[in-house]
Amino acid sequence: MTKWWQKAVVYQVYPRSFQDSNGDGIGDLPGIIQRLPYIKKLGVDVIWLNPIYKTSNVDGGYDISDYQAINPDFGTMTDFKKLLAQAHQMGLKIMLDLVVNHSSSEHPWFIESRQSKDNPHRDFYIWRDPVNGHEPNNWGSFFSGPAWTYDTKTQQYYLHLFAKEQPDLNWANPQVRQAVFKMMNWWAKQGIDGFRMDVISLLSKPDGLPDGPQAPNAPYGDGGSLVANGKHEHEYLREMNQQVLSKYDWITVGETAGVTIDQAAKYANLDGNELNMVFQFEHMGLDNNRDPRLGKWSDQKATLTALRANLTKWQQKLANRAWNSLYWNNHDQPRVVSRFGNDSPQYRVLSAKMLATMLHCMQGTPYIYQGEELGMTNTHFATLDDVVDVEARNAYHELVDQEKIISGQKLLRYFDAKSRDNARTPMQWNDQKNAGFSSGKPWLQLNANYQQINAAAALADPNSIFYFYQQLIKLRHNLAVITDGDFQLVKDNDQDPAVFAYTRRNSDQQLLVICNFTDQTLERDYSLVPEAKLILQNYQGKMTTSLRPYEARVYLTD
Numbered sequence: 373m374t375k376w377w378q379k380a381v382v383y384q385v386y387p388r389s390f391q392d393s394n395g396d397g398i399g400d401l402p403g404i405i406q407r408l409p410y411i412k413k414l415g416v417d418v419i420w421l422n423p424i425y426k427t428s429n430v431d432g433g434y435d436i437s438d439y440q441a442i443n444p445d446f447g448t449m450t451d452f453k454k455l456l457a458q459a460h461q462m463g464l465k466i467m468l469d470l471v472v473n474h475s476s477s478e479h480p481w482f483i484e485s486r487q488s489k490d491n492p493h494r495d496f497y498i499w500r501d502p503v504n505g506h507e508p509n510n511w512g513s514f515f516s517g518p519a520w521t522y523d524t525k526t527q528q529y530y531l532h533l534f535a536k537e538q539p540d541l542n543w544a545n546p547q548v549r550q551a552v553f554k555m556m557n558w559w560a561k562q563g564i565d566g567f568r569m570d571v572i573s574l575l576s577k578p579d580g581l582p583d584g585p586q587a588p589n590a591p592y593g594d595g596g597s598l599v600a601n602g603k604h605e606h607e608y609l610r611e612m613n614q615q616v617l618s619k620y621d622w623i624t625v626g627e628t629a630g631v632t633i634d635q636a637a638k639y640a641n642l643d644g645n646e647l648n649m650v651f652q653f654e655h656m657g658l659d660n661n662r663d664p665r666l667g668k669w670s671d672q673k674a675t676l677t678a679l680r681a682n683l684t685k686w687q688q689k690l691a692n693r694a695w696n697s698l699y700w701n702n703h704d705q706p707r708v709v710s711r712f713g714n715d716s717p718q719y720r721v722l723s724a725k726m727l728a729t730m731l732h733c734m735q736g737t738p739y740i741y742q743g744e745e746l747g748m749t750n751t752h753f754a755t756l757d758d759v760v761d762v763e764a765r766n767a768y769h770e771l772v773d774q775e776k777i778i779s780g781q782k783l784l785r786y787f788d789a790k791s792r793d794n795a796r797t798p799m800q801w802n803d804q805k806n807a808g809f810s811s812g813k814p815w816l817q818l819n820a821n822y823q824q825i826n827a828a829a830a831l832a833d834p835n836s837i838f839y840f841y842q843q844l845i846k847l848r849h850n851l852a853v854i855t856d857g858d859f860q861l862v863k864d865n866d867q868d869p870a871v872f873a874y875t876r877r878n879s880d881q882q883l884l885v886i887c888n889f890t891d892q893t894l895e896r897d898y899s900l901v902p903e904a905k906l907i908l909q910n911y912q913g914k915m916t917t918s919l920r921p922y923e924a925r926v927y928l929t930d
């Protein structure tokens with residue numbers, strides 16, 4: 373039986389960058405309330421809010437110092453309750469971000485923990501003695517530098533897979549798990565509709581914390597690959613499911629870096645004893661640098677052949693076992709139209725619609741990141757001063773200043789392609805001052821193109837990307853085959869370097885989806901049956917037999 377969240381579409385809001393209501397340059401909860409009609413108009417079912425909790429804001433709110441308090445930059449608990457009530461009234465659900473692999477170093481648990489080795493909160497975190505005067509193992513942090521920081525007070529190191537202000541919680545300690553579950557049940561009482569779970573695949577650390585594999589000339593080893601999907605991971609999630617999730621009709625999605633198909637089939641198994649679905653990252657790594665020391669930092673383009681092979685694998689291998697989530701974008705990823713499409717004025721709109729078509733006709737729950745429905749593009753970082761994000765700034769420090777692996781100019785060009793700030797530039801509402809985001813100076817520089825690309829322009833243009841997404845969402849709500857149909861590539865399409873063509877089929881309907889990923893006009897013959905109706909296309913006017921640049925078509929046979 374189809375679950376409600378299998379037919380739902382989620383809209384992701386990054387509160388800091390969505391809408392400022394009081395002129396301090398920071399988006400906030402009253403701002404989101406103002407914009408609920410806009411989100412409703414798009415037609416989505418659920419809003420996922422990035423962290424809204426009290427934070428030192430070292431990592432965009434992913435360093436939480438109080439899980440049950442609202443970040444004062446964003447408003448108050450009263451504002452949150454108002455947002456929740458108004459959203460519910462409009463038929464929109466609200467999903468919050470759950471960040472419990474780590475807390476902020478300013479969380480009272482950590483402040484206690486670092487006081488003494490016998491503090492009752494000591495084992496809430498992961499402390500180890502130095503080994504030969506050094507870190508306990510070779511792990512590097514995901515945000516550069518070592519994954520360990522020495523604390524002089526108790527002369528031990530604590531583990532942080534992310535920034536040093538984000539100490540990892542010790543999930544092996546049952547008290548930690550109980551505290552987290554209690555907090556989750558408290559949010560349930562407030563009436564929320566689910567959680568997106570941050571790096572949830574990293575909870576269970578390997579016994580003995582052994583060194584990770586280390587690339588030649590790399591400063592640190594890779595602990596992430598040892599930590600991901602650890603020994604007790606599923607035990608912890610099943611416990612969470614029993615104590616919290618099973619009690620509510622929620623939507624839950626685990627952010628699971630390093631997840632394989634077989635692992636995903638456990639996290640998101642259809643029995644429902646863990647999570648509803650996961651975010652997998654394989655298609656987000658296809659344009660990584662060939663030099664492992666540079667990782668994501670590159671201006672490589674993924675080939676269509678690699679992208680298609682990957683997405684096809686996830687469609688087919690998870691079918692009838694677990695549930696996919698579908699996304700091109702989030703607050704950690706560059707803008708899809710710049711990354712997999714073509715953001716030139718000539719092709720931006722066409723290619724954004726094509727990419728949307730390809731993703732939204734697949735099986736899974738689609739996620740739309742704010743501004744994606746406008747075709748917002750990557751931005752430009754002229755100097756390091758323009759870069760705010762901790763991941764990019766730390767990478768610059770390590771790769772340019774310390775290790776001298778790459779020049780500053782070159783890395784800035786890679787930031788243009790991949791920095792997380794690309795996703796975080798303020799939402800472009802109109803062509804007025806600060807794009808209608810704020811009456812004050814925005815916390816992060818606007819993208820220079822807001823006068824052309826903005827919501828007001830999109831809403832005034834019946835052929836805009838916005839209305840195209842609206843149509844795709846309606847299609848999903850109305851056509852069962854998008855939720856329950858099987859997925860097949862069109863014959864020989866796996867070899868096609870330029871076109872992605874697939875079918876979705878259930879017992880009474882068939883969809884044929886054809887997407888040209890290039891700026892060329894192409895000849896293809898998909899032997900359409902005469903009954904096939906063209907139900908969606910991204911060009912207006914007369915059909916041609918050839919496929920035009922970035923053309924997308926959806927045919928239905930029933």
Ligand code: ISL
Nearest residue numbers: 431434471514534570571629668704763
């Ligand atoms: O951003 C990434 C790639 O550039 C990822 O490696 C990312 O750090 C990883 O997917 C985990 O992301 C999540 O946890 C981080 C936080 O910074 C991200 O914003 C969040 O989505 C630590 O909490």
Ligand code: CA
Nearest residue numbers: 392394398400
């Ligand atoms: Ca504000």
